[in-house]
Each structure stands twice: as C-alpha cells, then as structure tokens.
Amino acid sequence: MKKFTQLNKNRKNFKSDEIVDSDIKPNNKQLQLNLPQSENNVGGVIGFFSKLFESREVAHIFHLQVKDGNAYSAHKSLEDYYEDILELIDDIIEVYQGQYGIIKEYDMINTKEAIDKDPVDYFEELANFIKNERKCISEEDTHLHSIIDEVVILIYKTLYKLKNLK
Numbered sequence: 001m002k003k004f005t006q007l008n009k010n011r012k013n014f015k016s017d018e019i020v021d022s023d024i025k026p027n028n029k030q031l032q033l034n035l036p037q038s039e040n041n042v043g044g045v046i047g048f049f050s051k052l053f054e055s056r057e058v059a060h061i062f063h064l065q066v067k068d069g070n071a072y073s074a075h076k077s078l079e080d081y082y083e084d085i086l087e088l089i090d091d092i093i094e095v096y097q098g099q100y101g102i103i104k105e106y107d108m109i110n111t112k113e114a115i116d117k118d119p120v121d122y123f124e125e126l127a128n129f130i131k132n133e134r135k136c137i138s139e140e141d142t143h144l145h146s147i148i149d150e151v152v153i154l155i156y157k158t159l160y161k162l163k164n165l166k
Contacts (some may be wrong), residue, residue: 004124044136045096050107051087051133054098055126056082058114059158065115075160077117097142117155120162121152127155 063078097103114122130152137144 025053046106046138048130048133049089049093049096049103050109051126051129052085052092053106054109054111054114054138055155056085056089057109058111058122059085059119061111062117062119062155070113073165074119074162077158077165081158081160085151088147088151088154090143094153095147096137096144120159123155123159123162130155136152 008155040111057084063075063082066075068074070073093103130148134145134148139145
C-alpha cells in the first residue's frame with residue numbers, strides 16, 4: 001500500500017469540461033471543484049433546486065388562497081407539503097454542496113404564472129419536471145437521487161390528498 005505522501009500529487013480527477021468556481025483559479029496548486037457540467041445553465045442544478053424553492057412558495061400561496069368546498073383538506077394538504085419540502089430541500093442542497101461546493105446563486109422565484117394554475121395541475125407538472133430534470137445530477141450520485149425520490153413521494157402524496165380527501 002502506498003503512503004499518502006507517495007500518491008501522485010498532479011493526478012487530476014476532473015473532466016476537462018467541468019466547471020471551475022469563479023473565485024478559484026485552476027492550476028495544480030489550487031482546488032478545482034468537481035461540479036456537473038450543467039451547473040451554469042438554467043436547466044441545470046441551479047434551475048432544479050430553484051424549482052424546489054418555487055414549489056414551496058407556490059404551495060404556501062395555494063394554502064392561503066383555498067376557498068372551495070374541500071377547503072380544510074386542501075388547506076392542510078398544502079401546509080403539509082410546504083412544511084415537509086423545506087427539510088428535503090435543505091437535505092439535498094447540503095449534501096450536494098458537501099460534495100461539489102457552495103452554490104452561490106439561484107434563479108429568482110416567480111410565482112405569477114404558477115399561482116394561476118389549479119393546485120392539482122401545478123403538482124402534476126412539478127412531478128413531471130422533477131422526474132425529467134433530475135438528470136442534471138449524475139446517475140452515480142445515488143445518495144442525491146434518493147433524496148429526489150423523497151421529493152417525488154411527497155408530491156404524489158400531496159396529489160393524493162388534494163384529489164381524494166375532501
């Protein structure tokens with residue numbers, strides 16, 4: 001077994017198309033972050049995490065605006081979502097940042113378009129978004145996908161409550 005000091009110090013574990021944090025100059029003596037290549041585009045990790053934040057805000061707005069016949073059930077279902085999603089958002093972003101480094105910016109949350117939708121329609125679209133866009137996180141990062149699975153479970157649980165508990 002080689003001693004730690006005998007390991008090749010110049011060995012690169014990063015792909016050439018991976019992103020380097022803007023505050024860090026890439027050379028052999030400085031840290032290069034191993035971020036997925038989609039990190040800087042809107043459809044990448046930033047867009048994915050920002051959508052999770054949006055879902056929390058939209059659910060809270062829906063919760064405060066419920067007024068139809070099943071108001072209490074919908075009110076409580078939406079409350080459960082916006083309370084429970086916070087822990088999952090924290091978990092996935094903290095784990096991600098522990099592995100890849102701190103995310104320094106997120107997309108602005110714009111709820112105008114979303115709050116005009118029916119809550120059931122919004123959550124069905126959200127489930128599809130999460131399932132389709134989770135590919136911005138490497139398939140090898142099964143620990144992150146496990147948390148995403150919990151997000152999908154929470155969305156479908158919320159949909160069940162909104163559709164069936166009246």
